Amino acid sequence: MRLPRLLALAALASLGACNLSTDLPASRPLGVVVLSDTLDAQGHTVLSPLAHFFNGSGVVVPDSRIVQDSCLVIPYLADTGAFPYNLFSPLNAGDSVLIQAGDVTTSLFPDLDPVTQLFTGLYDLHAPPLPWTPGTPVSVTIPGATGANTYPSASASAATAAAFSVSPIDRDPDENAFSISYSPAGPPGSAVVFAIGFDTVSHTVNPDTVHLEIYCSETDTGNFLLPTAVARVWRQGAATPRNMRAYRWQTTIQNNGGTGLIVIAQHNEYAADAP
Numbered sequence: 001m002r003l004p005r006l007l008a009l010a011a012l013a014s015l016g017a018c019n020l021s022t023d024l025p026a027s028r029p030l031g032v033v034v035l036s037d038t039l040d041a042q043g044h045t046v047l048s049p050l051a052h053f054f055n056g057s058g059v060v061v062p063d064s065r066i067v068q069d070s071c072l073v074i075p076y077l078a079d080t081g082a083f084p085y086n087l088f089s090p091l092n093a094g095d096s097v098l099i100q101a102g103d104v105t106t107s108l109f110p111d112l113d114p115v116t117q118l119f120t121g122l123y124d125l126h127a128p129p130l131p132w133t134p135g136t137p138v139s140v141t142i143p144g145a146t147g148a149n150t151y152p153s154a155s156a157s158a159a160t161a162a163a164f165s166v167s168p169i170d171r172d173p174d175e176n177a178f179s180i181s182y183s184p185a186g187p188p189g190s191a192v193v194f195a196i197g198f199d200t201v202s203h204t205v206n207p208d209t210v211h212l213e214i215y216c217s218e219t220d221t222g223n224f225l226l227p228t229a230v231a232r233v234w235r236q237g238a239a240t241p242r243n244m245r246a247y248r249w250q251t252t253i254q255n256n257g258g259t260g261l262i263v264i265a266q267h268n269e270y271a272a273d274a275p
Contacts, residue, residue, distance in 0.1 A: 029091055029151050029259045030056030033099075033140050035160055036266040037132050045163075046129035051097045051108050051142075053151040054088040054121045061262055064251045067191040071216035071226050073233050076197050090121025093151040094143030097123045101138045101160075104130060134267040135162030142261075152259060158252035160265035161190060166246055169196070171237060178231035179223055182246075186220030190250040193217045194224075198242040200233065220248060244269075 034050040097108040108123035137159055144153030167181040180194055196214040214234060218224045226234075245268070252263040 028056055030054060030059060031093060031142060031151055031154065031259065031261045033097070033156075033158075033261075033263045034266075035138065035158075035263065037134060037268060038129070040129065045132045045134060047101075047132035048125050048129045049099050049106070049108055050125075051093070051123040051140075052085050052121055053091040053093040053123070054085055055091065056088065056260065059088070061251070061253060061260070063253060064191040064249055065189045067217060067219050069218040069224070071214065071218075071224070071230055073230055074213055074215050076211055076213040085121060088121075089149065090119055091149055091151040092119065092145040093123065094145050094153070096143070098141040099138060100141075101130070101136045102133070106130060135160055138263070138265075140261075140263060152256075154254075154256055154259065154261050156252060156254050156261050156263055158263035158265060159187070159189070159250055161248040161250045161267035162186065163267055164192075164248055164269065166194075166244070166269060169244075171242075172235055173231055175228050175231035175235065178226045178228075178234065180216065180226065181223045183222055185222030186248055186250075190220040190248055191217065192220050192224075192248045193246065195245045196242060197244075198234065198237045199240050200236040200238055 030053070032052045034052070035047060037045050037047045040046045092110075095110075099106050099108065106125060106127070109126050111120050111122040111124050112118065113120050137157065139157045140155060142151065142154045144151060146152075162184075164182050164184060164186070167183075169180060170178065173179075182192070186192070194214070194216045196216075197212070198214070199211050212233070214226070214230055216224060216226065247266050247268045249264065249266040251265075254261040
């Protein structure tokens with residue numbers, strides 16, 4: 001699963017489940033460090049950090065500390081896509097970006113467009129993914145550069161999203177007491193998202209096709225009560241596969257005066273069939 005659109009263009013910022021950060025000015029160079037873990041072929045959690053540096057005018061930054069609880073049924077979205085960094089002017093942030101996580105230190109290096117060989121503003125790991133324990137604190141050090149189209153030196157320390165497990169989800173719940181439970185609950189400042197794909201009998205055409213999704217976003221409390229209207233649709237679910245994508249995310253947002261530095265940490269949980 002790709003990183004969800006936690007950033008958005010200001011003109012398209014109908015985010016619903018997120019409040020926007022008030023810690024950053026509207027026009028500024030931005031540095032965005034992405035720590036979104038995945039599973040390798042052996043089922044181990046690994047991390048391939050990324051950093052993007054660009055002129056962020058017109059970009060809004062949702063803040064995990066001020067998420068508004070919401071839950072609704074929407075058309076199924078197998079992949080929410082990625083933020084279009086290529087639409088913005090890239091910035092040079094120096095020779096490499098240093099990431100320290102526990103006892104492990106690694107560097108991210110500038111990435112070049114494979115066709116034009118021009119700098120893209122992306123710094124990535126030119127090495128295999130790192131073994132990763134979700135929840136490990138990190139520090140980020142950016143050497144910075146000077147002159148036109150550059151990002152200055154900066155550093156930040158950030159908490160990362162810890163692992164969690166989701167309890168079995170009732171397929172025929174009391175419509176007034178339908179909840180998703182998970183543990184452990186996260187610390188202040190983290191949030192969770194659940195995207196549960198399913199289908200109703202009236203929509204089912206192909207038994208392997210999912211048309212609907214329950215999309216819930218909430219502050220990280222360990223239990224989320226779903227609206228009655230959502231429960232009513234869920235109870236009509238067909239006996240086709242139901243899949244769940246869930247993630248915990250946490251932002252560290254730093255205003256450095258003329259620039260902004262954002263660390264987005266995301267731990268992903270997967271289930272081929274909803275619990």
